[in-house]
Amino acid sequence: MRWQAAGTHTGGLLGLPPSGKHFHFAGMSIFRVADGKVAEQWEAWDKLDLLQQLQLEGASGVVPAPEATR
Numbered sequence: 001m002r003w004q005a006a007g008t009h010t011g012g013l014l015g016l017p018p019s020g021k022h023f024h025f026a027g028m029s030i031f032r033v034a035d036g037k038v039a040e041q042w043e044a045w046d047k048l049d050l051l052q053q054l055q056l057e058g059a060s061g062v063v064p065a066p067e068a069t070r
Contacts, residue, residue: 001029005045009054016054023053 006024009016027045031038 001031003027003029013054019054021054023050025050
């Protein structure tokens, strides 16, 4: 399954204080179903993209985007 998520950073995340910034990212989930139930799940999403969007006051982002470092 391919999915998208969006929201506003209003709570702590990975030890970072809330920034109030809007974010969006996409990912994929793969499920293994056995006997009609989800037996395993794997997810992949771009965490670097999310961190680059979480702009902190006075900074270009938690992890600056490549164009921001030039």
